[in-house]
Amino acid sequence: MIGEGGFGGVFRGVIQNPQDSRKKIDIAVKQLSRRGLQGHKEWVTEVNVLGVVEHPNLVKLIGYCAEDDERGIQRLLVYEYVPNRSVQDHLSNRFIVTPLPWSTRMKIAQDTARGLAYLHQGMEFQIIFRDFKSSNILLDENWNAKLSDFGLARMGPSDGITHVSTAVVGTIGYAAPEYIQTGHLTVKSDVWSYGIFLYELITGRRPFDRNRPRNEQNILEWIRPHLSDINKFKMIIDPRLEGNYYLKSALKLAAVANRCLMVKAKSRPTMSQVSEMLERIVETSDNAAPSSGLPLMKSLTPKDAFEASRRERVKRRFVELLIGVNGCPNLPTCSWSPKLVASI
Template sequence: MRVHHRNLTNLVGCCNEGAHLAILYEFMANGNLKQHLSDRKETSLSWEDRLRIAVGAARGLEYLHKSCKPPIIHRDIKSTNILLNEKFEAKLADFGLSRIYPSEGGTHVSTVVAGTPGYLDPEYNITNRLNEKSDVYSFGVVLLEIITGHPVITEVENEDKHIHISQLVTSMASEGHIEDIVDPCLLGEFEVVSAKKAVEVALKCTCHTSSKRPSMNEVVVELKECLAMELARKTNSRGIGPHLAREINSMNWDSESSLQPR
């Protein structure tokens, strides 16, 4: 109840009457992100839509890590916990596993491992040491889902094993064909440099060594650049470079829409 941000679901109230226990959040008209990535019967999200959702979720996490006093680690970032309102704006939900993080002098919280398989930070899983980079790893997995449309864990045909989405994309990226990585439902409608940059950000986030992962602040900046490139493509400004993308990113962002430059 003490945290408020446009990219976090608002707590409306709670019920505690005998056996009836409930927490009530604001209504989110478009359900969760997972539904729109896995249900191929629905209209596929555009590349711009996907980047806006990614930026929104990243901004929510950035707020928890940097603006809350003390900082908060969500601990269960996954595509089903990113909800979409009537405007398809992303909001983080389900704070049942969240933990407060020591802001003064602490490097981690020692705690029993909790989270969702596939999204769980492997370093945290081994050491029981939780820090903000654990959320970064989980976000990276979600970003890979957004980019590829693939499930987090894929069964390997004719083999009794599974492959994680980060391994799959790393293997595909080594071959250098971004068109093979991006969700085919987009039918090639995306800015190539934007997509490559998004993949690079996602793979940095899912690095197994937490110290090598970017902060959520860095992730927000990088994803805004990806979005700026895609917006430029749509306004017939192909060939936008990183310098111009940073220039667009440095603009003031309107309070009603963090993604619309004034």
């Protein structure tokens, strides 16, 4: 067993490669509890979603099983095995001591944005994740991020309808305010959750943590006083990075998060726009010379780092760091028309 939750257990296994019987494939098998029908609706949803999508940043469903016997209902989901655990495991130090490097965090931000953009805009219908969070983002052997656990996903609204009305579910700290207040679900609800996740990558903290002092339990309330000044901003960056990050990159990532966390859902960018913003941030960081104003902060004193940032016109206020998104093209849609698999 490699995992356990209210739904049942997750086991690691091996099967023959259907394309080459001489090779094996590592798999993860999620076995839902046999007791009653709890979780059956989520199981069917996951089969329906993962049965029609295909993207490198979504976990791959290899197969499923549903049968009745004298012991109850046997429900299995068989996925590709993703070995490097979840992003939450890495950020929380729950199982892994070594912190995620800044470059890996930026890659995770890019990968997850691409995955959400595909769900929202890459097909002829929309899928709203509804439970986007760090524990549902798995990392493969090459540190590629893959979205997983689609049991709460919903189809987007039909043409002419602005939202899907549904019961409020999900994880505390991630849900968009308009969804909590009205039960109206749109793809912009996922965009809000993604903005929370970006601050999780920046700070290393959970969105809501009851183990912290009261004024630090909610990540948004905690970071708000630190967003008006660069020196204050550096205080919220994950201390486990020990200064090994690009300040300008972190500032711009926070600016993207702020765009995703606009109170009015319509003011938030699409995930394809977010993906393009992140690509520009990464390209700038990758091509920067050591003297270009994107130094690793560990190599400079706080005073020198501030001066370098000032020379490169890194502004004190995030409103001045907003990245233009006008004219960003949407992701190309797929040329095929997927159909949902039959309900079980």
